[in-house]
Amino acid sequence: MNRNEQTDNAVDKMIRNAMDTDMPDEVDQRLRGHLRIFRERLAMRGRFSPFDMGRPWPLARLAAAFLAAALLLFFIGTFVGGSTPSWAEVAEQFGSAPFLNATIYVKSHALAEPVQIEIWMGQGGKLRMRAGHEIIFGENGRIIERVAIGDKEGPRPDLEYAQGMLQDVIRDMSKAETFSLETLIAALPIDGQLSAPLENQLARVSNDMVVFDITPEASPDWVRIWALRESRLPVRLLYWHPETGENVDVVLSYGGEPPSSFFDPETFQAHLSENASPVDIAYALVKDIGGRPLAPQDIQR
């Protein structure tokens, strides 16, 4: 057993010792008392008033739902105007994009420095990613090449954390024929039963944008997606955990499909030379959709 494993075992042991599950009898009795009272209250619940909102009350709920729907329709008709894209339309439009660029910032807690990861994905399961000093090429859910650029980095737990989170999304998205917002959301550290994406009128910054919120059933974290109203393309996705400040911010942009050489590790490695700057290498074959230079070699050109 090496030193790291010894430390790991010792830390596990500390946690187990600290969180002892053996309860003193006195505590056992006190907690059982609460459970007994709860059981009795629950047994009495059948006698509650029909207006107790804690009980299933189909007519009251139906009326409330009808009222809420009517108010929502009135609000949309009055203040928004035009058609509001549904979540299904946004998800469908995302799936039909030929080429996707996602810049992802991950913070493991409120005071952590963000880690930036860049991903370029083409249809048909092709992927290229930059994480730290490494360019990763993938195809159909597999990593086919890892190329180190620049100086060798020391261990970076923050980067490993971010990469760990993205591992599933990269695998699942590059396996699928089309991009999927659901896959992207499933890779976030959010858990439990998720609500259906609901439009959040308050978060909308302008009329040409639609904002959806997704919330889990039993925890306070949330996901927000901003999409363009006309094109129905999502442009930003934010995951936020209010208890820790952990967050994942994804900026999405789109473009025409690049040449296949963009995803080819051999073509990429041909660009590696001792004289090339790390910026040249990191963005080799990447083209700005607006025609602006991205790296020193683009300026010369």
Place this chain on the structure above:
Amino acid sequence: MSGEYEAYERLIAPIEDKMMRAVWSVTQNPDDAEEALQEALSIVWRRFDRIQRHANPQALILRICLNAAYDLLRAKIRRRRREARYEPEQARPVGPDVQTGREEWRTAVFEAIGQLSRNQATAVMLRLVQGMGYDEIAQVLGCRASTARKHVERGRQRLRELLAPLVADDGPEVAI
């Protein structure tokens, strides 16, 4: 006998011990354990109809208990930090009650757990303390087993970073 009473016998009675152990393992203090269980039961009371319709009601109830205890722990950590800012010499550790100097490392463990996300903390507690498998943890968290494993690994990794300095240099024994 009401339907709710029958539901209690079916859903809650079989996991009463688990619920109590869950709140106790996180709080390690009789008053806090009581408070956490009361809070959890009040959530169960308000959402009982929804809980009964859940795919795995018992896992959800267990999660509510752990979350209530964890939230209490986090609140105590925040309160302690606030107090320490103004009266550093009188700052008292949180987590288990401080009875001896030996409790300091336990406090460090609870402080470290308080820095994890709720899912990570729950996953680590269920794995290391309750000895659950990843499939069981996944049921409690309502996620896939692979995601549960990820939460456990990330949580443990973060705890190791935070707690490694407390481990003695000359071996695996805890420095207490």
